[in-house]
Amino acid sequence: PVLYTWKDLGVRFWPRYIKEGNCFAEKSCSLPEGMFCKPVKSVTKTFLRWHCQGWSSQKYCTWIPVQYPLISECKC
Numbered sequence: 001p002v003l004y005t006w007k008d009l010g011v012r013f014w015p016r017y018i019k020e021g022n023c024f025a026e027k028s029c030s031l032p033e034g035m036f037c038k039p040v041k042s043v044t045k046t047f048l049r050w051h052c053q054g055w056s057s058q059k060y061c062t063w064i065p066v067q068y069p070l071i072s073e074c075k076c
Contacts, residue, residue: 002074014048014063023074030076041073 002021009016023037044067052061 002071009047012050013066014050018045018047018068018070021071021074023071035076037074037076039071039073040075041071042069043072044069 004019004021007018007020025036029037046065048063049066051064052059
């Protein structure tokens with residue numbers, strides 16, 4: 001199974017918190033032992049990142065879309 005944890009991307013991202021998936025790989029998933037869970041499928045989600053250009057008082061700031069892959073399936 002995919003193990004989900006909340007990840008904080010920081011104040012420059014929206015949404016700031018995402019539910020990120022990981023594969024459990026601390027112990028073998030097979031008999032005899034030797035095989036471990038690996039990601040086999042992911043989905044790409046689009047998040048927004050706050051980005052500013054320029055250092056003067058006339059900065060241009062906008063939200064830019066960022067592609068972020070998230071693990072959706074694990075297999076032994």
